[in-house]
Amino acid sequence: MRSSNLFELTPRLAGLFAAAVLLAACTATPPTDPEALAAYEEINDPLEPTNRAIFDFNQGFDRALLKPAAEGYREVFPSGVRNSINNVLHNVRTPVILANDILQGESVRAVETLTRFAVNTVLGMGGLFDVAGQYGMERHTEDFGQTLAVWGFGEGFYLMLPVFGPSSPRDTIGLVVDSFIDPIGYFASFPVQFGRSAVEGIDKRSKVLEPLEEIERTSVDFYATIRSLYRQRREDEIRNGEPGGNVPAPSISFEFLEEEEPMPFQPTAGVTIDEDAKPKGNEVSELQQ
Numbered sequence: 001m002r003s004s005n006l007f008e009l010t011p012r013l014a015g016l017f018a019a020a021v022l023l024a025a026c027t028a029t030p031p032t033d034p035e036a037l038a039a040y041e042e043i044n045d046p047l048e049p050t051n052r053a054i055f056d057f058n059q060g061f062d063r064a065l066l067k068p069a070a071e072g073y074r075e076v077f078p079s080g081v082r083n084s085i086n087n088v089l090h091n092v093r094t095p096v097i098l099a100n101d102i103l104q105g106e107s108v109r110a111v112e113t114l115t116r117f118a119v120n121t122v123l124g125m126g127g128l129f130d131v132a133g134q135y136g137m138e139r140h141t142e143d144f145g146q147t148l149a150v151w152g153f154g155e156g157f158y159l160m161l162p163v164f165g166p167s168s169p170r171d172t173i174g175l176v177v178d179s180f181i182d183p184i185g186y187f188a189s190f191p192v193q194f195g196r197s198a199v200e201g202i203d204k205r206s207k208v209l210e211p212l213e214e215i216e217r218t219s220v221d222f223y224a225t226i227r228s229l230y231r232q233r234r235e236d237e238i239r240n241g242e243p244g245g246n247v248p249a250p251s252i253s254f255e256f257l258e259e260e261e262p263m264p265f266q267p268t269a270g271v272t273i274d275e276d277a278k279p280k281g282n283e284v285s286e287l288q289q
Contacts, residue, residue, distance in 0.1 A: 044157050045227065051160035055223050058165060070205035082203065084128040089119055089200055090139055091127025092184065099181045100142035104150045112137050136242075141237065144181070145174025149238045158227055168229035
């Protein structure tokens with residue numbers, strides 16, 4: 001059974017989804033001009049006034065709490081330690097990734113996910129090091145929102161969730177379902193679950209401190225840029241990185257949203273972490289707040 005604390009959390013998640021659906025009543029009035037109407041439908045953001053208000057709230061939350069926490073996280077922990085924390089966070093998410101691999105009919109990726117978990121848990125000291133990655137088994141992410149997309153469900157309108165950030169009805173449902181798939185919720189206390197979520201959020205935010213600052217500085221409309229980047233990233237995740245899709249790409253690159261190369265395993269007599277090491281590649285982000 002899940003802990004009583006998780007039973008307390010579940011109605012909140014359900015309430016979050018219910019609130020998202022009820023927001024549909026707050027849609028903006030579509031324009032009557034044909035060209036403006038076509039642009040309105042392409043953007044697919046009928047809740048824009050409400051979404052922008054929530055976006056402003058998220059920006060305030062980010063400035064007051066999340067960004068300072070991420071900056072402190074980078075100051076306190078050297079890059080090697082942060083990479084290991086990220087590796088562990090990805091490793092414990094394996095059951096969710098594996099379940100969605102299977103639900104999407106991705107048998108090869110499912111086997112790879114399970115193998116990665118076994119190798120990194122045993123040889124990578126509980127997931128601290130991505131040993132499997134050194135043998136060509138690259139990490140990937142899956143969630144139930146992507147599974148619904150593979151099953152043919154449309155994303156629906158654009159939705160900005162408080163704290164959680166950019167989403168859609170499809171991805172909001174996915175968020176709730178994934179919370180039930182994740183076995184951590186069945187065994188860990190609420191403080192442990194909350195702590196894990198907090199560390200995940202801070203870790204992800206720490207990886208995009210400079211990119212987000214640059215995007216905000218150069219964007220004419222930061223909200224619209226985030227909306228475009230979110231959709232482009234989700235299309236890429238659903239296609240597993242394959243070319244295609246029909247989401248108009250924004251003028252700014254979203255390469256920094258890609259996963260960074262995990263910290264390589266060093267098969268020496270002792271495990272060493274280079275405090276001056278620089279993260280390789282580009283970082284993972286749920287481009288939020």
